[in-house]
Amino acid sequence: MDMQTLYLLVPLAPLAGAIIAGLFGRFVGRTGAHLVAIAGVLAAFVASALIFQDVQAGNSFNGTLYTWMQAGGVDFEIGFLIDKLTVLMMLVVTFVSLMVHIYTIGYMADDPGYQRFFSYISLFTFSMLMLVMSNNFLQLFFGWEAVGLVSYLLIGFWYERPTAIHANLKAFLVNRVGDFGFLLGIGLIVAHTGSLDYQTVFDGSQALAAQDMAVTGWPLLTAICLCLFVGAMGKSAQVPLHVWLPDSMEGPTPISALIHAATMVTAGIFMVARMSPLFELSDVALSFVLVIGATTALFMGFLGIVQNDIKRVVAYSTLSQLGYMTVALGASAYSAAVFHLMTHAFFKALLFLGAGSVIIGMHHDQDIRNMGGLWKYMPVTWVTSLAGTLALVGAPGFSGFYSKDSIIEAVHASSLPGSGYALFCVLAGVFVTALYSFRMYFLVFHGKERFGQPHACDEDHGGGHHHGFAPGKKPRESSLVITLPLVLLAIPSVLMGLYTIEPLLFDGWFGKAIFVGDNHAALKEMASSFHGWWAMTLHGLTGAPFWLALSGVAAAWALYMLRPGWPAILQRRFAALDTVLENKYYFDRFNEIVFADGARLLGGELWRRGDQGLIDGIGVSGASRLVVFAARMMSFFQSGHLYQYAFTMIAGVFILLTFWIVRGW
Numbered sequence: 056m057d058m059q060t061l062y063l064l065v066p067l068a069p070l071a072g073a074i075i076a077g078l079f080g081r082f083v084g085r086t087g088a089h090l091v092a093i094a095g096v097l098a099a100f101v102a103s104a105l106i107f108q109d110v111q112a113g114n115s116f117n118g119t120l121y122t123w124m125q126a127g128g129v130d131f132e133i134g135f136l137i138d139k140l141t142v143l144m145m146l147v148v149t150f151v152s153l154m155v156h157i158y159t160i161g162y163m164a165d166d167p168g169y170q171r172f173f174s175y176i177s178l179f180t181f182s183m184l185m186l187v188m189s190n191n192f193l194q195l196f197f198g199w200e201a202v203g204l205v206s207y208l209l210i211g212f213w214y215e216r217p218t219a220i221h222a223n224l225k226a227f228l229v230n231r232v233g234d235f236g237f238l239l240g241i242g243l244i245v246a247h248t249g250s251l252d253y254q255t256v257f258d259g260s261q262a263l264a265a266q267d268m269a270v271t272g273w274p275l276l277t278a279i280c281l282c283l284f285v286g287a288m289g290k291s292a293q294v295p296l297h298v299w300l301p302d303s304m305e306g307p308t309p310i311s312a313l314i315h316a317a318t319m320v321t322a323g324i325f326m327v328a329r330m331s332p333l334f335e336l337s338d339v340a341l342s343f344v345l346v347i348g349a350t351t352a353l354f355m356g357f358l359g360i361v362q363n364d365i366k367r368v369v370a371y372s373t374l375s376q377l378g379y380m381t382v383a384l385g386a387s388a389y390s391a392a393v394f395h396l397m398t399h400a401f402f403k404a405l406l407f408l409g410a411g412s413v414i415i416g417m418h419h420d421q422d423i424r425n426m427g428g429l430w431k432y433m434p435v436t437w438v439t440s441l442a443g444t445l446a447l448v449g450a451p452g453f454s455g456f457y458s459k460d461s462i463i464e465a466v467h468a469s470s471l472p473g474s475g476y477a478l479f480c481v482l483a484g485v486f487v488t489a490l491y492s493f494r495m496y497f498l499v500f501h502g503k504e505r506f507g508q509p510h511a512c513d514e515d516h517g518g519g520h521h522h523g524f525a526p527g528k529k530p531r532e533s534s535l536v537i538t539l540p541l542v543l544l545a546i547p548s549v550l551m552g553l554y555t556i557e558p559l560l561f562d563g564w565f566g567k568a569i570f571v572g573d574n575h576a577a578l579k580e581m582a583s584s585f586h587g588w589w590a591m592t593l594h595g596l597t598g599a600p601f602w603l604a605l606s607g608v609a610a611a612w613a614l615y616m617l618r619p620g621w622p623a624i625l626q627r628r629f630a631a632l633d634t635v636l637e638n639k640y641y642f643d644r645f646n647e648i649v650f651a652d653g654a655r656l657l658g659g660e661l662w663r664r665g666d667q668g669l670i671d672g673i674g675v676s677g678a679s680r681l682v683v684f685a686a687r688m689m690s691f692f693q694s695g696h697l698y699q700y701a702f703t704m705i706a707g708v709f710i711l712l713t714f715w716i717v718r719g720w
Contacts, residue, residue: 059118062135065145067185068098069152073177080170088170091686092177093156099184100149107142114300117190117254119533128249135227136190136253140568143393143664144325151316152180154540158408159309161536162301162415168306172212176313179449183318186324190613192241192251195326195367199237199290203230204317209310210303215476216330219305225301233289233296240282245276257332257570264336268533274474279332280340284347286322294351298642300301301358304366308411311366315373316404321396324380328389328569335387335572345385345466346473356484356494359491361636364421365410366543368495372447373403375484379462393459394559402446402455402548405541409440412537413499414531417506430528432657437500439541444496448489451595453553457588459485461560461581468577485600489607497615523529553588589668596642639697 072095083091087360119134135141163172180213183203186198203226211223245251247266264273287293292300300320304311314320327334327344334340350458352375359371383392383677409512412423416433430437446455449473463485466478507528532538558564571578585591595601614621626633638644 058106058114059120062105062116062137062188063120064102065099065106065149065699066181066188066311068095068102069177069184070181071095073174073181076170076177079172080174083170085169088144088155088173088493089160093153095177096149096180098155099180099240100146100153103142103145103149106137106150109148110137110142118535123193123503129245129251131193131251132191133194134252135188137188138326139565140328140393141188143397145184146399148180148183148187148318151404151544152176152313152318154408154544154559155309155313156254156376158312158411158540162411163535166505168212170309170636172209172309172495175205175212176203176310177211177312179209179313179318183322186322192244192256196238196241197558197621199322199326200234202288202322203227203234204312206303206310206319209314211308212310216305222299222302222305225302229296229299231580232288233286235285236282237286237289238580240279240286243275243279245593253329256401258338260332263333264343270713276338277339280330281343281517282425283330283333284323284327284340284344287327287381288347289323290326291320291323291381292351292374293323293347293377294297295642297351297355297374298639298646299637301370302366304364304370307400307413308366308407311370312404315370315407316400319376320373321380321400324377324384324392324396327381327676328393331387331389332373332570334384335570335575341575342385342472343384343385343469345382345469345477348381348383349473349477350378351375351485352382353480353487356487356491358636358639360487361633362491363443365413365423365426365495365499366407366421368423368491369403369406369410371403372406372492376403376447376489379481379484382466382481383462383473383475386462386469386474386556386577387571388578389569389571390560390578391461391465392566393565393569394556395455396461398446398458398548398552398554399709400452401544401551402453405439405443405544405548405660407449408537408541408544409436409443412436412533412541413440415533415537417532418528420506423498425505426499427498427506429530430500431694433532434499435532435541439538440496440500440546442545444492446552448492448607449485449600450604451592451601452549454550455550455636456595457478457556457591458594460591460598461556463583463600465577467535468576468580480649482599482603485603486607486610489604490611490617491609492607494615497611502616551576553592556588556591557585 069092072092075083075091080469082087116135116137119130119132121133123131123133125131139151159172163169166172166380182198184198186195187201189195189198193555207223207227209223210226211219213219241251244256244263247263248256250256260276262274263279264274267273268275268278271278285296287706300315303314306314308568334344355371355374355378359368359375362368362371376395380392380395383389383395399651411424412433413429413436415427416436417426442453446453449459450457461477463481466474469477560578614625635641654706
């Protein structure tokens, strides 16, 4: 098999699985559906591993596979760019997707939409692979929109629930806002370069940097980068386009893991890293990226402290960690952003799938206030969730430590405007992350058992079904098909960082796939003080991030284990702040009043004045009234009397003669 065939196998194998499971699911059955879907993703993972070895040997590929059409001198093509950035993303996407596919067998075992779900997640994997493998903006945009479409289907998978329908519509609309900016950026690129090909655009980046916008006079490249980043803000859920991501928890847990770990939300991070030759020429754009990422990292972390739904706590941690990745992009530490993207994919998928295991063990009760003491009943879920939590908070020796500390050091070394604010946010975010992460961990796995009894905080999660345990019932560990992916994800969550930090960040592993300008030397400064992962681990024990994380863990232990009554006291004392956090900074309320109500008001006025007044009133009804008026006027001359007709004819002749005589004069 030649390499181009292998390249094609990576996205097409999951697509084939999606088609078979979706269109022929009723014929192949539930077992056949999950077998073909898993086989497709497994083939993609194996092919990605083989391609990775080929790229490691020094080979790469950038070529067109199919020309769709040519219009106005622009080629619309399907092609692949296979380099070290691409193969890293391919491995992460396919491995995490494979774990999610296996996990789904157990999690969705009793769901009537079993075959449909496998079709959707395989199609989602195909869409993400097309995005990361693209070598042109057309294919990038196709994958970009495809993951958005499939996420709409997956978030609203349980479409009988009104909350799920609201959530998928919200995700769809918010992403359209970001995609509008993304499309504007691509349009500006095509208008000024006449090409959709990455390499052609990158080769002309200096020419773009020398141009200004015709109307506004703004630097053209800054405008392009800002528009592209607006697209990333939507996909990667950055403030203020973050509001869709927590509500996406309405979808089944496996898709929460897939969306939040390795696919959709990381598309924006990957895109900005791929566009580094453009962003490096605009400090304004980089500063904007830096500030937005820092704001997301800290303020979304605060919201995780007040969440009681286990999946929403993990969702807000995703928002915060995406902020860290975005901060790294703004600091020109693109490789650190991709490094954190990779480590985050493993431990966040682990945390989501661990949360799903807890939900199954708790008979679909998701409220962490109703849990406690689960470590005795679910030991595998407990240990793997602890590994994921330690990786998330950046405990030395775990994968998250190496990537998160690298980002903090890169921000510290940055001299861009806004870097001071960003450094404060990412450092404070370490404490906040540890606080809400171990709050969840302690409430779920330790302390007294709070299940099997009525609670005022019980909620119906849809469908009208009872959730939680009857008195006397106890949870139990999930089946092997669920715990096996947890163990397989826990291994890279612990070990991946120490094995990959040196080649990814300091040995130039990405090569030409990522471009960093000479005036942005944050990683170069870090490289001079790097002496291996072990030295970094030991040094981390004396650094501010470690002590901030330890303080967060200690605060969580004191508040939720040692003195469980204190949180209620703090909540009453800081009621105003608690109200702001409970209402998520009123972003949703603002959107409802300004955009939703504004759209309804504008639509009502357009309907009354435009549809009823102009189109119906003047156009349709006006035309009919004119016909009626003309008919009535004609009726005066159609009386049936011969003398009246003769008089009318004489009057007409008189008028014509008068007109001709006057005109002759």
